[in-house]
Amino acid sequence: MHPVLHDKLKADAERLSEALEHMSKLFLAPKEEKTLRSFTTSEVAELLRVSDGYLRKAHFDGKLPDVFQGPGNKRLYTGEDILNIRQILSQTAKDPFQFMPGRKAGDKLQIWSTVNFKGGSSKTTTTVTLGMRLALRGYRVLLIDADPQASLTTFFGYQPEIDFREGGTLYDAIRYNEGDTTRVPLTDVLRTTYFPNLDLVPGGIMLSEFETETPTALSRGEQPVFFNRIREPLRQVEDDYDIVLIDCPPQLGYLTMSAVCASTSLLMTIIPERVDLASASQFLTMASGILEVLDSNGGVGSYDNFAYLLTRFDTAISTQQDLSEWIRQLLGDSVIPTPFVKSSAVSEAGLAQKTIFEVELGGSKNRKTYDRALESVIGFSNDIEKMIQAAWNRGGTDEA
Incomplete structure (x- = not known):
């Protein structure tokens, strides 16, 4: 006799949660112990x-x-x-x-959201890697994990299903009022990290509640409306950062639309493969229709950039090279010049909850593989940095 489905799912969830907590103690450095290499x-x-x-x-x-x-x-x-x-x-x-390339008087806060219609396009890895690079370059960076899966949050040593079981995520700052429970200031959920110049607003499974609660909130006219729910909290910390990077969920839901409406630029990750291109086309078609409606209601302002980054780019696959050239011809300067190449060095770092910048170099490492991955990451990060500087009406910095 099979158990009742919800009982089975609850039991499996509890077992998995306990196992993950045990695994965390065995293999993952606790958040208070995770440090940045020299x-x-x-x-x-x-x-x-x-x-x-x-x-x-x-x-x-x-x-x-x-x-x-x-x-x-x-x-x-x-x-x-x-x-x-x-x-x-x-x-x-x-x-x-x-040496201090961040905002000066009159420069607006740069808010970039990373978007895609489907998972597996290195959206989260791109966001956290770019954030760490910009922090190392001297910018004050805030990372916001707007994905209920909270993959970005795990890069900082957290286990969201354990550490934020009782709250402490972006959801608390954007949630709708319910009884005695109201949203909190963004500063209440903002966390400093072991990475200098880089702060984090964690994500977690409760963010999925925002998707289900929004229609009801709209019907009762609760303010602010969903597309201002991320934009308004960011005003509380606007003077504290140069750049905000938002990792969106792989769907065009209310969370993504709220992040998009808060943004000054959008970054879309695309794997140069036919299936992914078809998904990108669907995303853009749906997004254009929804954003047109939001624009007429004051949800969307002007954008500095809508850029495309080719990710998981395998230079050994000729069809990917052909498709990447086709994409560049089709979308022109909107495609970031340097792709994010597929690399075992990036994948191995990710398994240890690290980016390529955190990897300790040792004699056992494949230095050529690492250098190739690092060149790619530095390349596309520099390309995006130039776009940010251009939005501030500045050129690049010169070497001393």
Whole structure:
């Protein structure tokens, strides 16, 4: 005799939750213990857009404080060291924004949402990787996990189904009023991370409630309406960040539309394969119709960019290369020049809840594979950084 379905599902969920908690203790560093690795002189020079020699001379001349020296007296920099050096060098630089490239007076907060109609397009990996890169480049970055699956949140050492079982996610800041329970300020759910210059608003399964509650809230005229539910909380922290990156769920629901309406730019990830292109076409067709309605109701403003990023791009597959060229011819400058290549280095890092920037380099690593993946990530991140700077009516920063 089969058990009642809801009883079976509840029992399976409890077993799985307990197993995940046990696995977390065995394999995953707890959030309070997860730390960022140190960076070499050459890595820091690339982040600062200076030469290795410039950095070494600045240390020799006493312009920069000493940092930890590892084997062979090689300097190793923490994330805090890099931020401190940025601030010091900006004080005497001809162009302070080379070292502190974030917003200045009059620059609007840049809010980018990463969207796609289906899972598996590296949407979350793209968002968290881009966020970490921009933080290392000196920008104040806020990551918002708007996906009930909360994959982005797990990159920071959290187990959402355990750590946020009682709340503490984006849902609490955008939820509708119900009895004595009301939404909280975004600052109540915002968390600093082990990654300097990078904060997080976690996601969690309760975000799925927003999808089911919105129709009822619309029928009773509750304000603000759904498309302002992310935009309004962001105003509370607008002065604290240069860039906000929102990881949207892989669907065109109320959460995605709320994120889109809050955004100044959109980033759509596309795998150069026929099935994914068909899905992208469907997403754009549906989105255009819905956004037209929202625009007429004040939900959507003007956008700085709607950009496409080719992801999971396998250079060894000729059909992907052909399709990528076809996409570039079709969509033109909207396609970001550098693709996010498919790489075992990125996949292996993801299994350990890390991005390519967090991987400790050792002799056992396939350095060529790592370097190739890193070149791709730095490339598309730099492309997007230029778009952000252009939105502020600034050019790129030059090397010292």
